[in-house]
Amino acid sequence: MRKVAVVGVGMTKFGERWEAGLKELTAEAGIRAIEDAGISGDEVEAVYVGNMSGGRFVGQEHIGALLADAMGLNPVPATRVEAACASGGLAFRQAYLAVASGEFDIVVAGGIEKMTDVLTGQATTTLGGAADQEWETFFGATFPSLYALIARRHMHEFGTTEEQLARVAVKNHYNGARNPFAQYQKEITLDQVLNSSPVAEPLKLLDCSPITDGAAAVVIASEDVAKKLTDTPVWVNASAQASDTLALHDRKSLTTLRATVEAGKKAFQKAGISPRDVDLAEVHDCFTIAEILAVEDLGFVKKGEGGKAVEDGMFDLNSDVSVNTSGGLKACGHPVGATGIKQVVEVTWQLRGEAGKRQVDKAEIGLTHNVGGSGATAVVHILSRYIDLRSRR
């Protein structure tokens, strides 16, 4: 397999983008990424796009070709990738594999979701499609309720508290307040989270990521091409993916996302590093409990110690591991198909030292972690300024 680097990144402002449709959002992110790469666009050989449900959110399928056209990239081959909320991460992985395999030298990976054209109830139903329709959703499971079941069990087994969950939201809003692309650029207090209205107990409104419009795109290239294009390539040191049962109740443990554990292990092994080498991580905090699961399942802390570690500030900006410097899904917003690509955009900015007020000091190694559904898909990438992390060259 060939070495692959990120050479250009771009994203739209995330939020309620009433003035923009799929095409405008796509073009905005795509053009920024292509400009950032310093290419004209003619060099792009293929496009992969993550999108969960254009069909249900705006009645539009066939998003691959739509995106290529909106970015002005026709006639390059364009492929849509779907894995619920992990669609973006998976699109990035497909693009990575296409370049690593030698098929293409320059590829665009994008992610897009336009969610605010439907009412909240419809959006909830559509997101519910990431769960098992026949055996979860049919009986009244919503997306927040599945993570609430995990949270309740985590509290029962490990003594995790609602305050510790809330602390995740407070931290991510602190970071979001320093990100001009975030949906919520406002700090919040522990009391605000704890006093927000219940959604699925113990999860409250401010434990949940919002409904968001947005797109993100990255340009990736093979080693030779990347070195010609930029002095600051961000290398993809590992790409890994794993699957699990769609239904939460079919898993041996309700408090471990096995797909995350497996994808994480594989990624660290491929990159030749351990979790303690990571400076920053964009993890999948669709709900506050999901960030606690992520830091445990990725191995930053032992199982059951995530809540305490969050409370102790271990994942604050410029602490042990800076987690969700973008604001995460919670504050930056969660346009489901775009999230996995946005994570790569954020890590790239951080590793290049371009993250402004939320810059992590001496950021060298970053990780992205994107989850689909309640954990049926997990995608993990490790990125750094080194082409080879074993030799640190």
Place this chain on the structure above:
Amino acid sequence: MAEGSVPAVWRRYPQRYRLVGSKCETCGEFFFPPRIICPNCRRKGKVVEYQFSGRGVVESYTVVHTPPADMEDQAPYVLAIVRLEEGPMLTAQIVDVDPREVKIGMPVRMVFRRISEDGEDGLINYGYKFAPL
């Protein structure tokens, strides 16, 4: 589920109405919903139909305040993961109880109830919920 599809509902009657699952006689594992092939034994497995007792315990629970559209009249409701006494777990509502009384480890039994309604003229879906034993 595709809204309003009669066959999609009808073909799940045995499982949703009566908790009919399956069991592998080779390794002894129970499956709900039923599996045709045992993932442990594959070709060596002998999978037969099995009627679950309907008794179990609450493994986790939540009170849902923002329900899907077809369950708005029921919210807030308790949703739980129940471990059947034979082993498999499933997701179902807990009823006939004050939500504040629901606890992890609470013994429950299956009851047959209305699950949801697809609007005024749509299907009325029935199936299992669970109540304190």
